[in-house]
Amino acid sequence: MSEPGKVSLRERKKQQVRRRFQRIALELFDERGFEHVTVDDIAERAEISRSTFFRYFPTKEDVLIGRADEHLEELRDAFVARAPDEPVLRSLRHSLEALAASYEAERSDFVAMRRIAQDHPSILARGLEHQAVWEETFAELLADRLQDTTGPGLHSRVVAGAVMAAIRVAIDEWLAEDGSRDLQALIGEAFEVLGDGLFRALREPG
Amino acid sequence: MSEPGKVSLRERKKQQVRRRFQRIALELFDERGFEHVTVDDIAERAEISRSTFFRYFPTKEDVLIGRADEHLEELRDAFVARAPDEPVLRSLRHSLEALAASYEAERSDFVAMRRIAQDHPSILARGLEHQAVWEETFAELLADRLQDTTGPGLHSRVVAGAVMAAIRVAIDEWLAEDGSRDLQALIGEAFEVLGDGLFRALREPG
DNA sequence: TGACGATTGATACGCAGTTTCACTTTCCTA
DNA sequence: TAGGAAAGTGAAACTGCGTATCAATCGTCA
Numbered sequence: 001m002s003e004p005g006k007v008s009l010r011e012r013k014k015q016q017v018r019r020r021f022q023r024i025a026l027e028l029f030d031e032r033g034f035e036h037v038t039v040d041d042i043a044e045r046a047e048i049s050r051s052t053f054f055r056y057f058p059t060k061e062d063v064l065i066g067r068a069d070e071h072l073e074e075l076r077d078a079f080v081a082r083a084p085d086e087p088v089l090r091s092l093r094h095s096l097e098a099l100a101a102s103y104e105a106e107r108s109d110f111v112a113m114r115r116i117a118q119d120h121p122s123i124l125a126r127g128l129e130h131q132a133v134w135e136e137t138f139a140e141l142l143a144d145r146l147q148d149t150t151g152p153g154l155h156s157r158v159v160a161g162a163v164m165a166a167i168r169v170a171i172d173e174w175l176a177e178d179g180s181r182d183l184q185a186l187i188g189e190a191f192e193v194l195g196d197g198l199f200r201a202l203r204e205p206g
Numbered sequence: 207m208s209e210p211g212k213v214s215l216r217e218r219k220k221q222q223v224r225r226r227f228q229r230i231a232l233e234l235f236d237e238r239g240f241e242h243v244t245v246d247d248i249a250e251r252a253e254i255s256r257s258t259f260f261r262y263f264p265t266k267e268d269v270l271i272g273r274a275d276e277h278l279e280e281l282r283d284a285f286v287a288r289a290p291d292e293p294v295l296r297s298l299r300h301s302l303e304a305l306a307a308s309y310e311a312e313r314s315d316f317v318a319m320r321r322i323a324q325d326h327p328s329i330l331a332r333g334l335e336h337q338a339v340w341e342e343t344f345a346e347l348l349a350d351r352l353q354d355t356t357g358p359g360l361h362s363r364v365v366a367g368a369v370m371a372a373i374r375v376a377i378d379e380w381l382a383e384d385g386s387r388d389l390q391a392l393i394g395e396a397f398e399v400l401g402d403g404l405f406r407a408l409r410e411p412g
Numbered sequence: 413t414g415a416c417g418a419t420t421g422a423t424a425c426g427c428a429g430t431t432t433c434a435c436t437t438t439c440c441t442a
Numbered sequence: 443t444a445g446g447a448a449a450g451t452g453a454a455a456c457t458g459c460g461t462a463t464c465a466a467t468c469g470t471c472a
Binding site for chain 1: 457458459460461468469470
Binding site for chain 2: 449450451452453454
């Protein structure tokens with residue numbers, strides 16, 4: 001049916017199992033709510049054992065997180081490919097374009113995840129934990145670009161945190177409104193606040 | 207022995223029990239590491255039953271969080287007391303002064319918490335969850351001050367997120383270095399990055 | 413094909429967090 | 443100040459997450 005390619009059967013099966021768990025978990029969470037679905041329930045519907053579930057995902061919450069790690073890799077690669085004399089925030093913003101496209105394609109999954117996270121602080125927390133990893137990566141990328149030769153200092157870390165906040169808010173607004181505005185534009189708007197609005201917020205009354 | 211005052215005996219006992227749990231938990235976590243301490247261990251050393259522990263703290267992790275909620279209340283009150291025509295970031299920064307003093311007094315506890323959080327992502331996540339609450343509060347305060355009459359929009363939320371990031375990084379740097387620099391100064395520096403450095407990061411090469 | 417390594421499933425266990433109920437302590441009022 | 447209401451405590455049983463172990467099965471490669 002399909003040529004074997006370079007990916008082994010084992011590897012393909014692993015991917016299948018992983019996606020199967022994710023798809024079915026999201027289905028069940030959506031049907032009954034996160035906490036009324038046990039890992040046994042997921043395993044049963046997936047027809048794969050509970051033991052195996054925990055080999056793929058360290059916790060029940062992680063099955064929700066999706067491909068965040070891969071996305072971060074993408075983003076990092078895009079960033080280091082940008083011209084090093086470009087303003088850092090512009091580099092970042094351009095690097096986010098490809099990512100925004102990926103996200104648009106998976107929007108419905110994100111919406112489901114967001115709804116679940118709203119009712120369950122522990123899941124929100126898990127998402128924030130991943131964002132902390134992103135933020136640290138940003139800080140390293142920024143430190144490389146700026147003068148911080150001794151790793152990320154306060155400066156890089158604050159900028160990274162602010163950028164992460166902008167992205168987070170943009171994504172959240174994008175998921176909150178019902179698809180009327182595109183993510184790329186919202187990210188642009190959020191970055192504008194960062195560069196301009198903050199400056200004004202510090203200096204001007206209001 | 208002591209005049210009853212306005213606080214009932216019940217209320218005082220509750221505070222005592224709460225503090226006792228927190229103190230002993232921190233001791234034990236420090237001795238053995240968070241995950242090698244069971245709630246039973248804490249209850250046993252505190253000579254208060256496990257049941258009671260869960261009446262005071264919803265989870266084992268929460269015993270670590272301390273008085274974050276009270277601090278947020280303080281901060282909110284300080285902010286709304288500022289002149290409404292002052293630049294918002296300056297209002298916030300001034301409101302943070304009293305808070306920084308409280309934190310300085312509890313520094314050793316924060317250091318212990320930070321060390322524990324570094325090894326245990328779930329605790330880090332719990333901390334971030336609290337920060338999300340702070341951030342939302344900031345967003346509301348900002349929305350009141352700015353034009354957002356219909357609740358916090360993208361603008362207020364991005365600014366709030368950036369501010370939260372600045373505070374978080376400042377506190378973390380403060381805890382990382384061994385007490386040589388004072389928190390108030392680090393917060394000032396972080397805010398400076400927000401107002402000035404970000405502006406430059408957006409416009410200038412580097 | 414046969415042997416080896418990786419993956420899976422079954423079982424048992426420790427511990428977090430919930431629930432229920434009986435018991436004790438504090439508070440309030442007659 | 444006695445006695446009942448209300449709040450707080452402790453014991454025990456239960457659910458479900460996450461871990462460890464081991465035998466059985468599957469994919470790989472010679």
